[in-house]
Each structure stands twice: as structure tokens, then as C-alpha cells.
Amino acid sequence: MSVKAVLLGAGKGTRMKSDLAKVLHEAAGRPLINWMLEIVSQAGVEEVVVVVGHQAEDVAAVLPPGTRTALQAEQLGTGHAARVGFEVLAPAGDDIVLVLPGDMPLVRHETLEHLVELHRGTGAAATLLSCEPADPTGYGRILRGADRHVLGIVEQRDATPAQLAIREVGTSVYAFSAEVLGEALATLSNHNSQGEYYLTDVIGTLADAGRRVEALIADAIEGEGVNSHDQLAAAATELRRRINTAWMRAGVWMQDPDRTYVDAGVVLEPGARLYADTHLEGATTVAAGAEVGPSTYARDSRIGPGSRVWYSVLRQADVGASAEVGPYVSLRPGATLLERSKAGTFVEIKNSEVGAGSKVPHLSYIGDTTIGEGSNVGAGTITVNYDGYAKHRTVIGDGVKIGSDTMLVAPVTVGDEAWTAAGSVITKDIPAGALGVARSPQKEVPGYAARRRARAEQERT
Numbered sequence: 001m002s003v004k005a006v007l008l009g010a011g012k013g014t015r016m017k018s019d020l021a022k023v024l025h026e027a028a029g030r031p032l033i034n035w036m037l038e039i040v041s042q043a044g045v046e047e048v049v050v051v052v053g054h055q056a057e058d059v060a061a062v063l064p065p066g067t068r069t070a071l072q073a074e075q076l077g078t079g080h081a082a083r084v085g086f087e088v089l090a091p092a093g094d095d096i097v098l099v100l101p102g103d104m105p106l107v108r109h110e111t112l113e114h115l116v117e118l119h120r121g122t123g124a125a126a127t128l129l130s131c132e133p134a135d136p137t138g139y140g141r142i143l144r145g146a147d148r149h150v151l152g153i154v155e156q157r158d159a160t161p162a163q164l165a166i167r168e169v170g171t172s173v174y175a176f177s178a179e180v181l182g183e184a185l186a187t188l189s190n191h192n193s194q195g196e197y198y199l200t201d202v203i204g205t206l207a208d209a210g211r212r213v214e215a216l217i218a219d220a221i222e223g224e225g226v227n228s229h230d231q232l233a234a235a236a237t238e239l240r241r242r243i244n245t246a247w248m249r250a251g252v253w254m255q256d257p258d259r260t261y262v263d264a265g266v267v268l269e270p271g272a273r274l275y276a277d278t279h280l281e282g283a284t285t286v287a288a289g290a291e292v293g294p295s296t297y298a299r300d301s302r303i304g305p306g307s308r309v310w311y312s313v314l315r316q317a318d319v320g321a322s323a324e325v326g327p328y329v330s331l332r333p334g335a336t337l338l339e340r341s342k343a344g345t346f347v348e349i350k351n352s353e354v355g356a357g358s359k360v361p362h363l364s365y366i367g368d369t370t371i372g373e374g375s376n377v378g379a380g381t382i383t384v385n386y387d388g389y390a391k392h393r394t395v396i397g398d399g400v401k402i403g404s405d406t407m408l409v410a411p412v413t414v415g416d417e418a419w420t421a422a423g424s425v426i427t428k429d430i431p432a433g434a435l436g437v438a439r440s441p442q443k444e445v446p447g448y449a450a451r452r453r454a455r456a457e458q459e460r461t
């Protein structure tokens with residue numbers, strides 16, 4: 001007897017008013033369907049089948065490799081979807097089958113474990129998860145008899161005014177004994193206002209047949225489904241709150257957790273410090289002692305120990321130990337800053353390595369470049385990496401002093417300890433230790449100001 005699950009993810013999600021299938025919408029950096037899979041696996045479920053239908057290929061593509069799917073070619077309702085999933089799952093008669101919607105990412109795995117325990121303990125045919133939200137609008141209402149036994153579930157649009165006043169609603173999460181579920185799904189009909197096969201009808205069918213139906217009442221927040229963008233935002237806020245709470249308990253400092261956006265896949269070390277308006281996405285990592293923010297966006301980037309990154313944007317960048325980034329830096333894919341290096345105000349770096357202790361402090365573009373150790377790149381320097389057709393590399397050695405406003409026209413190499421004169425357009429390699437000067441010599445025009453003033457006065461009269 002094992003616990004298996006069917007996840008329903010074939011619906012279009014009409015109320016999202018979106019081109020994207022509902023379960024592909026992301027909350028805290030993870031598609032809804034992946035949240036559900038994660039929760040189900042944390043609950044110790046041994047086998048899962050995901051029912052796909054609307055945008056089936058796209059939904060299947062985000063699932064972890066090896067996830068089993070069942071195709072519901074036509075979306076005929078949750079009951080029909082459950083049947084399609086059940087057939088692929090093919091559980092043994094005494095297995096417990098959990099059925100869950102694809103749009104309920106706030107349910108906790110502990111709650112699913114309790115549901116299974118209750119189901120096992122009571123020997124019920126079905127055990128449903130319900131809750132009592134402040135506003136039950138839109139959910140199926142739980143019908144109970146005088147003795148409080150569950151009699152069935154009635155959908156909002158099929159309910160009488162008296163039934164609409166019921167506060168307890170179904171979450172669309174159930175534990176069934178496999179044999180019972182198989183039989184009940186086979187007898188479902190679509191005689192309702194939507195002409196759909198409702199999974200909720202299984203409960204009424206079982207109760208009518210005198211089978212025991214139990215219910216576990218969860219916290220209202222766990223039962224919140226995502227049917228529209230406002231509900232998606234509410235779910236994302238709660239998921240972020242949980243993520244931030246877990247990181248703070250693990251030793252991460254947050255200036256303002258309500259304004260700190262950490263995706264599900266991000267990894268933080270204890271001792272990392274996050275200031276307000278920090279967005280960490282994808283596979284970003286932040287090491288101990290690093291300070292990030294305020295106002296920083298990092299995606300798929302590594303932020304090393306003791307580094308400082310503020311008011312900046314990082315994409316696939318690697319910031320080394322004790323490096324400094326910002327304010328107002330753009331690190332694009334392949335930007336690697338080694339230990340103690342610096343990218344300062346209004347600097348853009350792409351596909352380049354800045355060596356240990358080297359600095360690019362102000363107003364520069366560094367692309368397709370290797371900078372050695374202990375070099376300084378003067379304000380306004382640009383690596384001219386693109387000739388209109390192809391990209392070329394710039395190589396700057398160790399201990400180099402690039403003068404302000406140098407144009408380094410690639411491909412070009414500046415040797416160790418070499419200098420460039422401010423304002424130079426460097427088109428040829430500079431040997432180690434040499435100064436490269438490439439600018440027009442200055443000349444003075446004596447008395448120019450007075451003559452210019454006289455001309456202006458003449459023109460005015």
C-alpha cells in the first residue's frame with residue numbers, strides 16, 4: 001500500500017486572461033505546476049502523474065525530467081482529468097491516491113501528510129481537504145448532514161442561495177482509496193450547468209452509496225487557488241514570505257523582508273546581508289558576508305563572500321570575494337570579477353574577466369576583455385570590441401594604468417605595467433612597461449578670447 005498522486009494541470013485557466021496555460025505562470029520564480037510537484041514530493045508521495053492538456057508540450061517541458069504525464073486531449077472537467085490521470089497511474093487497489101489541482105501552491109506538505117494519516121486512520125473511502133475562507137465565492141461548498149457527515153460538494157454556479165451561505169469549501173485536494181476512486185470515476189456524469197465532469201461529484205456519489213467520507217479542515221490560506229492574476233500575486237507574496245522567513249531563520253539578514261524578492265531556486269549562505277529592493281532570481285547564490293542592495297537585480301549570478309553589490313543589475317555574472325560592484329553597474333553574461341576587484345559608477349561589463357584587485361571605477365564599457373591583476377582603468381574608458389561585423393578581444397596585463405577616456409580598439413593587447421595617455425585611441429599593441437599615446441598634440445592660440453569677444457560685439461551692432 002503506497003501513496004500516489006494525480007496532479008491536474010490540463011486546464012486553460014480562462015480567468016487568467018492570458019496566452020500562457022495557468023499552471024505555467026510563475027510565483028517566486030517557479031511555475032505553479034512545479035510548486036505542486038515539489039509539495040507532493042516533500043509529502044513523501046512515491047509516484048505522481050501530471051495531467052496535461054492545454055499547451056501540453058509546454059507544460060511537460062517545465063516538469064523535472066522523468067515526470068510521468070497523462071494527456072487529457074479535451075478539457076472536459078476535473079473529474080475527467082482525474083480519470084485520465086488515474087488510468088496512467090494505474091495504482092494497486094489498496095494504494096492511496098491523492099488528487100490535487102495544479103493551482104494551489106500554498107498547501108503545505110505537512111497538511112498532505114495529515115490528510116493521508118487521517119485517511120488511513122479512519123479507513124474512509126475518501127478524505128477531502130476543506131477550509132473556511134473569509135470569502136467562499138467561487139469555491140465548491142461542502143454539504144454536511146445533521147450529524148456533520150460530509151454529503152457532497154456543490155459548485156458555486158450550481159448552488160442554491162442557502163448553499164451559497166455555507167462557509168466551508170473544497171480545496172480540490174483529496175485522498176482516495178484507489179479502488180474506490182476508480183469505480184467512482186467510471187460512473188461520473190456531466191449533468192450540471194457547465195456540462196463538465198466534476199471531480200467534486202465523486203464525493204456525493206460515495207456518500208450516497210453509504211461510503212465513509214472524511215474531511216480535514218486546513219488553514220484558509222492553504223486552500224487559496226490561483227485562478228486570476230490578483231490571486232497569483234497574493235500566492236506569490238505568501239510564497240516569498242515563507243522563503244524569506246526560512247532564510248532569515250538560517251542566518252540571513254534582511255533589512256526589509258517585505259521588499260526582498262528571493263526566487264525559490266536561489267541559495268543564500270548564513271551571514272549574507274540583503275538590503276531592501278533586492279531581487280535575486282534563477283540560480284543566483286549569495287555567499288556569507290556579502291552585502292546586496294539596496295535596489296539590486298541579480299539573475300543566475302554568483303555573489304562571493306564579503307563582496308558588496310548595490311544599485312546594480314547582474315545577469316550570469318560572477319562577483320569574487322570582497323569585490324565591489326556599484327552603484328549603477330550592469331554586469332552582463334560572462335562578466336567575472338575576481339577577488340577585491342571593483343566595478344564602479346556607471347560601468348558596463350560583458351564577457352570579460354577583471355583580475356584580482358583591478359579597478360574599473362567610473363563610466364566605462366568593458367566587453368570581451370581580460371584584465372590582469374592590480375590594473376586600473378581610467379574614467380570613461382571603452383573597449384571598442386565590435387567592428388560592425390565581428391567582436392574582438394582586448395587583453396590588459398597586470399599593473400596596467402589605462403588613462404581616462406582611452407578607446408581600446410580591439411583586437412589589442414596592453415602589456416604588463418604599461419600605460420596609456422588620457423584621451424588616446426589605441427589601435428596597436430603596447431609592449432610591457434611602455435606608454436601608448438595616440439592623440440593630436442595640443443596647440444595654443446594666444447589672445448583668442450579677446451578677438452572672439454570683439455567679433456561677437458561687432459555682429460551685435
Ligand code: UD1
Nearest residue numbers: 008009010011075076077078081101102139140171172225
Ligand atoms: C475546483 C473545484 C472546486 C474547488 C476549487 C478549489 C471542481 C469541479 N471544482 O474549481 O470545488 O472549490 O477547485 O480551488 O472540481 N483541470 C484539468 N482538466 C479540466 C479542468 C481542470 O486538468 O478539464 C485542472 C486545472 O488545470 C486546475 C484544476 O484542474 O489545475 C482545477 O481546475 P479549476 O478550473 O481551477 O477549478 P475551479 O473552478 O477552481
Ligand code: CA
Nearest residue numbers: 103225226227
Ligand atoms: Ca482553481
